[in-house]
Amino acid sequence: MEETKINISTTASDRTLHLTRTSIFTFLKTNTWFDGTIYLLSHPKLPLSKRSADLLKNLYNKIVVVDLYHYKEINDLFQKNRSNTSELHKLLTLGVVSLPIKTIYFSNTSVFINSVADLLDSEKSVILENTIDFIYLNERFANWFPSNDVKSSIISNLSDPKICESYLFKTSFDYRDNRYHLFMNDSKTMKAIIFNTFNDSQKYIKINQYWANYNQTSNKFSMRPINRKKVIASNQKIVSQADPTPVNLNIDISDISIIIPAYRAQDYIEECLDSIEKQGKNIEILVGIDNCQTTLDKLIQIKEKYSKLSIFFSEKKVGPYILRNSLSIHAKTNNLLFFDADDIMTNDSLSIILSYNNGSRPIRFSYFNFKDGENHLITNQKNQSVAHGVFFIPVKIFKSTGGFQSWEFAADTEFMKRCDANRILSLNLNQGLFYRRIHPMSLTQNSSTGYQSIQRKKIAERIRKTKKWPVPITPQLIELKKL
Numbered sequence: 001m002e003e004t005k006i007n008i009s010t011t012a013s014d015r016t017l018h019l020t021r022t023s024i025f026t027f028l029k030t031n032t033w034f035d036g037t038i039y040l041l042s043h044p045k046l047p048l049s050k051r052s053a054d055l056l057k058n059l060y061n062k063i064v065v066v067d068l069y070h071y072k073e074i075n076d077l078f079q080k081n082r083s084n085t086s087e088l089h090k091l092l093t094l095g096v097v098s099l100p101i102k103t104i105y106f107s108n109t110s111v112f113i114n115s116v117a118d119l120l121d122s123e124k125s126v127i128l129e130n131t132i133d134f135i136y137l138n139e140r141f142a143n144w145f146p147s148n149d150v151k152s153s154i155i156s157n158l159s160d161p162k163i164c165e166s167y168l169f170k171t172s173f174d175y176r177d178n179r180y181h182l183f184m185n186d187s188k189t190m191k192a193i194i195f196n197t198f199n200d201s202q203k204y205i206k207i208n209q210y211w212a213n214y215n216q217t218s219n220k221f222s223m224r225p226i227n228r229k230k231v232i233a234s235n236q237k238i239v240s241q242a243d244p245t246p247v248n249l250n251i252d253i254s255d256i257s258i259i260i261p262a263y264r265a266q267d268y269i270e271e272c273l274d275s276i277e278k279q280g281k282n283i284e285i286l287v288g289i290d291n292c293q294t295t296l297d298k299l300i301q302i303k304e305k306y307s308k309l310s311i312f313f314s315e316k317k318v319g320p321y322i323l324r325n326s327l328s329i330h331a332k333t334n335n336l337l338f339f340d341a342d343d344i345m346t347n348d349s350l351s352i353i354l355s356y357n358n359g360s361r362p363i364r365f366s367y368f369n370f371k372d373g374e375n376h377l378i379t380n381q382k383n384q385s386v387a388h389g390v391f392f393i394p395v396k397i398f399k400s401t402g403g404f405q406s407w408e409f410a411a412d413t414e415f416m417k418r419c420d421a422n423r424i425l426s427l428n429l430n431q432g433l434f435y436r437r438i439h440p441m442s443l444t445q446n447s448s449t450g451y452q453s454i455q456r457k458k459i460a461e462r463i464r465k466t467k468k469w470p471v472p473i474t475p476q477l478i479e480l481k482k483l
Helices: 017-030 050-057 072-079 085-095 150-157 177-186 205-222 269-277 293-305 320-328 349-355 395-401 411-421 454-465
Strands: 007-012 038-042 063-067 103-105 110-112 169-171 192-194 229-234 237-242 257-262 284-289 309-313 335-338 363-371 391-394 427-438
Touching (some): 017 110, 205 427, 284 320, 411 454
Parallel strands (some): 038 063, 363 427
Antiparallel strands (some): 110 192, 229 237, 363 391
16 A cells, blocks of 8 residues: 555535545545545535535545636536536546546445455556556446446546446445345445435435444544533533544554453353454453353353453452453553443444543443344434443553452442542543343343342442542452463
C-alpha cells in the first residue's frame, strides 16, 4: 500500500450528508492503511455547504470538495438525457478530471465491513502501474446515470476500469428480515454493503438498524466538541460531564485485554469468544475457570481457534470477582474490558469503545437483552441504562481502586458506587455494544442470587447505607493455574 498512493472519492451534498458521513466513517475504520485524500464530488443540483464540508473534515483532515457545478461541460451534460450511455465516458472523465489517478470511487450509501486493501494489490492486477482511471466499487452510479446496464456502460467506455466482483459488494436488498441471518455469514468476506432499503423499512428493519448504528456513531465523530453540559444519571446519582466525543480514529485494537470469568459456561463460551475474535487481530483474551471441569473441557477443545487466548484454572470456587481481580494481574495491555462468558459482543464494539478512550476514565455502555435459545441478532430490546458488570477501564485506573470486593455477586454495582464517590466518573454511552443472554443459571436470574433473592436485597441495602468509600481497597486474589 505504500508504493501506490490511493485516494478515495464519493458524492456529497447537504441533503445526503448523513449518508456520506457514514460511508466515509466506515471506510476509514476498516481501512486503517489509508492516508490519501478524500475527494467529495458535489452535484450541481445538490450543493454541499461549507458547514457540511467542515463537519466531514472532522472525520478526516485531508478532504477536498470538488464542486462539479464549476465545470460548464458537466453542467451541460447533466441537462441532457442522462441515460445516454454514449456520453458516459466523457462525463465520468470530466467528473474526475481534477483528481489524480488511482482514485477509488464508491457510493455514499456504502457501509464498509472489511478492508479493501487486498483488492488493491498490484499482484492481483487490480492496480496496474499507472493505467487506472479509477476503481469503482459498486453499481450505484445509477443514481446519476440511469441506464439499463450501468456496469456494462462503465466497462465499455472506460479505457481500463477495475470493477470489483459483485459478491464482495452486496446490497441491503439481499437481507430482508427473514434472511438477515445470512448477513452475519456473508459479512466475514464481503467488503461493503450498499444500502438501498431505506424506503422499505417494514421488511428490512434489522439491516436498516445496522446502518443506523453506524450513522449514530459517525455523527458523534463528526460533531465538533461543544461546551454545553448534559446531565447523566449514574447509580441514582446525577453527575455532569461533557458530551461524549471520540478521541480519534487511529485505534490500536490490540491494546486491550478481555477479562472473562467462566463457570458452567460450556454451552456459551464458544459463541462469546467468536464474537471477540471478530473484533480484530491479536486481542488478548484471559479466561478464568472457576473450578468447573465441563467448562475446562470445552475450552481445551476449542482453544486453537483463538490466536491470543489464555486459559487459567482455579482449584477452588471463588466467584467471578476474585477471578476478575486475579486475571487482571496477567493482562499485558494498558486497558481492560470485563466481560461475561454467556454474553456476545456486537460488531465493532471494541473499536467504538477504544475510540472514546482517553486513558483516564471507565467507559460504560448499554446492551441488548435476549433469551437463551433465541437468535440474538433479531432482538431490539436495548436496555435504557448502562451495564454494571461489563465495562471498560484503563489498567492504571483499575489499580487505583484496588479492584472488586470479594463478594459472590453485586460487587460490580459496589465498584461503580466506589468510583463515583471518588470522582472516577465513567463515560456512559447510549449504545448497545453487546448482547446479554437471559438464562436461569446466571447470577442475576437464579433463585439464590437473582434480583428477587433475599441475599441480593441484603447486598443492595448494604451498598445503599454505605457512607464512606475509601480507595484503594485490598483485593482478594487466588492463585491461578495457567494451561
